[in-house]
Amino acid sequence: MVRAASASVVRISAERRFxxxxxxxxxxxxxxxxxxxxxxxxLRYQHSFAGISWAILQPLLTxxxxxxxxxxxxxxxxxxxxxxxxxxTALVPWTFVVHALTQASHSLPKHMGVINKVYFPRLIxxxxxxxxxxxxxxxxxxxxxxxxxxxxxxxxxxxxxxxxFVAQAVALAAAAGIWLACLNARFRDTANxxxxxxxxxxxLTPIAYTTDIIPPQWQLLAGLNPMLGILEGFRWALxxxxxxxxxxxxxxxxxxxxxxxxxxxLVFLRSEESLADFL
Amino acid sequence: MKGIAIEVSRLGKQYSMDGRGxxxxxxxxxxxxxxxxxxKEPKDPGSFWAVKDCSxxxxxxxxxxxxxxxxxxxxxxxxxxxxxxxxxxxxxVIRGRMTALLELGSGFHPxxxxxxxxxxxxxxxxxxxxxxxxxxxxIVAFSEVGDFLDMPVKHYSSGMxxxxxxxxxxxxxxxxxxxxxxxxxGDSAFQEKCLNRMRRAVRQGTTVVxxxxxxxxxxxxxxxxxxxxxxxxLIDGALAEATDRYRxxxxx
Numbered sequence: 001m002v003r004a005a006s007a008s009v010v011r012i013s014a015e016r017r018f019x020x021x022x023x024x025x026x027x028x029x030x031x032x033x034x035x036x037x038x039x040x041x042x043l044r045y046q047h048s049f050a051g052i053s054w055a056i057l058q059p060l061l062t063x064x065x066x067x068x069x070x071x072x073x074x075x076x077x078x079x080x081x082x083x084x085x086x087x088x089t090a091l092v093p094w095t096f097v098v099h100a101l102t103q104a105s106h107s108l109p110k111h112m113g114v115i116n117k118v119y120f121p122r123l124i125x126x127x128x129x130x131x132x133x134x135x136x137x138x139x140x141x142x143x144x145x146x147x148x149x150x151x152x153x154x155x156x157x158x159x160x161x162x163x164x165f166v167a168q169a170v171a172l173a174a175a176a177g178i179w180l181a182c183l184n185a186r187f188r189d190t191a192n193x194x195x196x197x198x199x200x201x202x203x204l205t206p207i208a209y210t211t212d213i214i215p216p217q218w219q220l221l222a223g224l225n226p227m228l229g230i231l232e233g234f235r236w237a238l239x240x241x242x243x244x245x246x247x248x249x250x251x252x253x254x255x256x257x258x259x260x261x262x263x264x265x266l267v268f269l270r271s272e273e274s275l276a277d278f279l
Numbered sequence: 280m281k282g283i284a285i286e287v288s289r290l291g292k293q294y295s296m297d298g299r300g301x302x303x304x305x306x307x308x309x310x311x312x313x314x315x316x317x318x319k320e321p322k323d324p325g326s327f328w329a330v331k332d333c334s335x336x337x338x339x340x341x342x343x344x345x346x347x348x349x350x351x352x353x354x355x356x357x358x359x360x361x362x363x364x365x366x367x368x369x370x371x372v373i374r375g376r377m378t379a380l381l382e383l384g385s386g387f388h389p390x391x392x393x394x395x396x397x398x399x400x401x402x403x404x405x406x407x408x409x410x411x412x413x414x415x416x417x418i419v420a421f422s423e424v425g426d427f428l429d430m431p432v433k434h435y436s437s438g439m440x441x442x443x444x445x446x447x448x449x450x451x452x453x454x455x456x457x458x459x460x461x462x463x464x465g466d467s468a469f470q471e472k473c474l475n476r477m478r479r480a481v482r483q484g485t486t487v488v489x490x491x492x493x494x495x496x497x498x499x500x501x502x503x504x505x506x507x508x509x510x511x512x513l514i515d516g517a518l519a520e521a522t523d524r525y526r527x528x529x530x531x
Contacts, residue, residue, distance in 0.1 A: 010377055012359060013370040014291075032402040039388065039399060046390055117381045118403050119362035270314055273365040276358070277294075 040132035055136035090231040100133035104177025126181035165233035175261035229253025284486040285337040289369035344497040347507035375454025384444030389433035422446035
């Protein structure tokens with residue numbers, strides 16, 4: 001017979017309490033995490049003609065539109081990097097983070113049926129949504145190198161730092177995803193307003209424009225937007241563009257992400273055992 | 280004397296009448312603050328107890344039938360034991376690996392093939408993929424889905440779907456099995472097969488708690504009966520005692 005891998009002693013109590021060894025139980029359920037993520041990706045593209053190439057088409061089309069605007073507005077070049085490449089290096093991680101946290105925000109109501117019938121660490125659900133989005137991210141990451149080849153730009157040694165910023169993007173997606181999943185379980189306004197909020201966020205973040213547009217007195221404050229450190233990190237690692245604030249922004253971004261991740265986990269784990277009651 | 284597998288003391292579950300938690304933002308914030316300060320929240324007066332003050336003990340290897348009319352609280356009790364729902368009062372301890380089958384085929388997706396759903400369902404029940412792989416042939420043989428294994432389950436007949444779902448459940452090795460009306464599916468021949476499988480599990484020492492309305496089926500598996508009504512455990516005794524009361528109450 002197959003052996004079920006549940007704990008040998010289960011204690012159930014009405015006491016409000018924090019789950020015992022929550023990270024251990026998530027790790028124990030890692031296979032479920034992977035299966036769920038794979039299933040998400042598979043189902044997303046199953047009846048699609050372009051399939052996972054959407055992961056590249058989406059940032060590519062956005063880059064084309066932004067570049068067209070840039071030309072119409074007078075083609076201001078300040079970075080020394082062709083604008084389409086400059087935009088693409090930020091758009092790919094941006095698209096991933098927004099896609100991941102949007103999917104994560106829907107993850108609990110989407111799996112309501114299972115939550116109501118089977119016990120497993122619920123943290124698996126937003127995390128698997130992020131993992132599924134990361135598959136698209138991996139495909140989308142082909143776009144900046146393709147443009148670099150097209151423009152004949154070779155990466156420098158800064159490329160070695162890229163994994164830091166990839167990890168940073170994944171951490172932000174997970175942190176925001178856990179928070180949003182939790183909020184959306186209680187207030188469906190969260191997921192409903194998310195497209196609008198992320199659109200505002202897009203304009204507030206230097207993706208389509210360069211960071212020197214931010215007035216000097218706002219440069220430090222802008223670093224509180226955790227996306228800024230990540231996007232500038234990608235630009236620096238891939239094409240060597242560095243703003244004077246780069247180091248500060250990266251550090252600020254990590255601080256914001258870690259604070260979000262820690263608080264998000266606490267809130268999620270505290271409310272997880274009553275999820276089935278209010279979903 | 281055998282060890283204790285399930286120990287339930289004064290377990291209860293209260294639901295508010297509107298069926299939801301606090302709705303407005305300030306209530307939720309209040310609740311979150313109270314939660315952080317580990318204070319008990321005041322109970323909403325517009326509420327009812329789906330299960331109230333249930334206490335019982337199940338020894339290892341016992342097969343217990345849980346009976347009662349619709350809405351008596353049987354499923355809520357099983358949900359609390361399986362950790363799907365958090366109790367409002369009391370506590371319970373379960374010793375050994377526990378598998379709760381509150382439905383068959385949890386997480387089955389119509390677009391995925393039978394094979395993919397087997398692994399997904401296994402993962403959700405906490406079975407490792409490697410172990411699932413060793414059992415796949417047996418599960419497929421038991422379910423009789425045969426060549427349809429690699430077809431999306433949306434094309435399955437409902438009988439095939441249930442047979443596959445039951446087969447996965449029946450091949451999960453566990454110490455404590457909680458079942459909510461998922462005892463026998465398919466045509467009468469397959470139902471007999473399901474029952475044989477269950478008899479074998481009981482013989483091998485699996486502790487079983489079964490919710491079912493099929494008294495005849497319960498009689499084949501269980502020796503002990505629990506009878507619930509309006510959230511309260513009224514009878515804890517021999518199976519006949521519980522089934523008699525159940526027949527009496529449903530006949531009225």
